Amino acid sequence: MLIALDSVDGEALLRWSRRCVDGLVTRCEEINSLNVFPVADSDTGTNLLFTMRAAAEGAEVVGRAASVGAVAAALARGAVAGARGNSGVILSQVLRGIAEVAGDEPLDGRLLRGALNEAAVLATEAISIPVEGTIVTVLRHAAAAADACPHDAALAVVAVEAADAAAEALARTPSQLSVLGAAGVVDAGGLGLLVILDALVGVVTGATPEREDIVVAPVAPATPVVVAQPSACADEPGDQDYEVMYLLSGSDSRRVDTLRSRLGELGDSVIIVGDGEGSWSVHVHCSDPGPAIEAGLAAGRTHDIRISCFVLDEARAGRVRRRAAAADRGVLAIVAGDGAADLFAGEGATVLRCDEPVTPDQLLDAIRALDSGEVLVLPNGALSAPELVTIGVAARDESHEVLLLPSSSMVQGLAALAVHDPGRAAVDDVFAMSEAAATTRWGSLRVATERALTLMGTCEAGDGLGLIGREVVVIAPDPAEAGRRLIDQVLGVGGELLTLLLGAEVPAGFADLLSDHVAAHHPGIEVLIYEGGQSGDLLQLGVE
Structure with a gap:
């Protein structure tokens, strides 16, 4: 038996934000496919998802014990700072509407009515020339339905009435905006708003409405498009690039x-x-x-x-739509060393070896050779950023959508591959992998081959050099000592897991020596050791 909440506290508001993110992840591609106004760039679902995720992450910082007002304010700050696209900016005002009326007391039916009305006012005022048939129209109808509820109506009643009114308004959007009617779709941003309102219903009542198919209201031939003022951004997008x-x-x-x-x-x-x-x-x-x-x-x-x-x-969106039926996803990793190649291949990646310097043409050929419609590339530091950008542009064609992930080393590439999930929407998969790579601190240990000047001073041939990223931070006569000092530096700012990828020239027992040092001086740190077999570096290390 489901029991409806009488009010929403800070913890429940946090739970709602997470449900919003989950709902937008699930329906992101569907919302993108509806995106024809104001520009048919197939990104409304993505924009809403990134905005709501920024809001939710901002609110997580204040904690579940915080008041509704504190959580709502954090949601609004996060959404405004992370807003993407028209729809994301409007979503930020929905969250700000809640923040404007929320205080220390839990959010009940009366406060939800006020929040939706405030959101509708803020969203309308934010737009220079409002257009009917958009997310703002859907928001305004939801607010009106909530406002029409009795003054003492329960929170669940107000939430359900608002969401149902939003669904009805969404179905009418093709009759209000001719570009939607011509395409036979409802407004993409309006559907995203409905997902968010339905998530609130789910938190309040325990049952999220199922609206897999929004019935599009018939478009009357004589029905005019309602526009507040004549404008290039009204029925037809302006000539803007x-x-x-x-x-x-x-x-x-x-x-x-x-x-x-x-x-x-x-x-x-x-x-x-x-x-x-x-x-x-x-x-x-x-x-x-x-x-x-x-x-x-x-x-x-x-x-x-x-x-x-x-x-x-638009060109990119067109390519994605044309190959949507066959768009499986593959990962291409640039890797040096037999052991590292086996590691990446074991995780499902296609490997391009770079034991000798890999060329842009080789990477381009490898991308084109894959059968996957979506190709995620882990460059692992093998090519420069300008080269990768050029390759990405050249590789995108009717058969491939190419996404270059920010992995500057093989240990970062392994961290990204560990969270790869081909069952997720592409945007969510790329986000998770990029975040895993970016948050993995990495370094390397090598032996100097000649006397040279570094930022840490002059090194002599045979010295051990410890690098964090691409900068030398340790010089020691003994590579083992350089390794210990390098580990102390990277773990000095925290971490839970240290990964060591051993090179082809690492001395016997070297990994055990470093592992013992971690155990003695950094208790609680888990150490994973893999045979990489790469040349040049005695080892690469990554900290998560």
């Missing part, structure tokens, strides 16, 4: 209003939202990113600038 987003701080309402007007002159789809604590997220579609960024600089301090090119995004 770029989406520009950045965060703004050190400003005020007057300068933000001036910025809004200036961006309206430069482009369309202008949305500026705040987190209520002095930070704003700015969004615009324009033909030239430079003036849009300069306008932000005049309004305050800009940071986290993101620029997307619609031409490239």
